Amino acid sequence: MVRAKLTEADHAMVTAAVARAEAGTDGEIVTIVANQSDSYHDVALHYALAGMLLVIALVGLNPGGVEERLGWFSNGWERQPNPANLVFAILIVETVTFLVIRYALAWTPLRLALTPKATRARRVRRRAVQYFKVGAERRTQARVGIMLFLSLDEHIAEIVADEAIHKVVPPERWGDAMAALVDKVRVGQPGEGMAAAVAAIGAIVAEHFPKTEGDRNELPDRLIEL
Template sequence: MRLTEGDRGRIAEAVGQAERATSGEIFCVLAGRVSSYVDVSLVWAALAALAVPALLIPFGFGLSWPEGWPTSGWQAAHASTSAVAGQTLAVYALIQALLFALVFVLTRIPPVLRWVTPRSIRRARVRAAALQQFLAHGVHVTRERTGVLILAALAEHQVELITDELILQKVDAGVWADAVAALVRGLKAGSPAAGFEAAVRQCGDVLAAHFPPRPDNPNELSDRLIVL
């Protein structure tokens, strides 16, 4: 999902227009992916490697080398217990290694990774990324603590909206649901610029109702969309 310079300009213009009616500040971020989720892939791969071979044994799956390999067809008529145990462990370890590698590679495919990653984990990491951007770009240090950050994470299919201290005190958190819904609609329609424009207008209306513009109303944060 790509944004042209024209799209970015539309979003910046929407932010500027919304901020002219309020002392609040709106900051927008678009992230392709907020986490690699390597740990999620590792967990699934480890679970498969540990569980699948053990689950196959009750169904008669034998843990032994294929006949004739690796001994070129020569076998002892009565193998010792230690030899059989060693062979079984070697086959078990090989199957585990192959399963681990296979599941890890499969879960690195983006649609598969999103499917196997619990929504709670995706939500938590998008929230953490939004907080990081909130702090990194100084949305928390506006003069009256009236900053709003809107972040959309494309790979996670999540939108996060964070408001600063004074807004939290005066505005009910549920009020921002319309802005989030507007952005989600735009993203689902393949038009992130239109989604951000609609969300910014919604936020601007809320901010204007609670935080009218000051006589001196400087633009404290950039109006440009940040793309990660």
């Protein structure tokens, strides 16, 4: 998996897009990009444990074949191998299986590729909510903060809104903004995707929270890269 890179031009593009979007609304848009939302080491562990269980399952399906192949553990090729030696041999195979899978999945691209999409989506959402609580939630007087979060390695984005926006904008309204962003990320243009998504978000928020005379800029416009 190739990670899309954010350049200085991308940062400038997104920052300018936020400024333009906020010119028409009292809403405050925060943009955050992270390389990865989770290490997914637990997923690698689950695969390794599943491999060990598969060894046991195969032994259970064909115990005679296992005895035949592992007979050399019991004083040569005896007809009835020593059960203790067979158990020991099976444990060795399980250990090797566990280590091979575990270390193969130490390579991040493979680990990510084998992580179920639903798991990746949940982890990205959880990370987005954490960042929102720290950096944007209730940081504006009118509770009109909204965060666009992009996790590059997962190619997944999330939009998290403050309570005032959340009450009046249903989640499905953000669909076009999310699609525009993810499509651009997949072709290696995260800056353009973020800028397009920001424009769409600004237009939606402006419908409910148009710019007022006393509005002030309460949250930073710059793209935050973690």
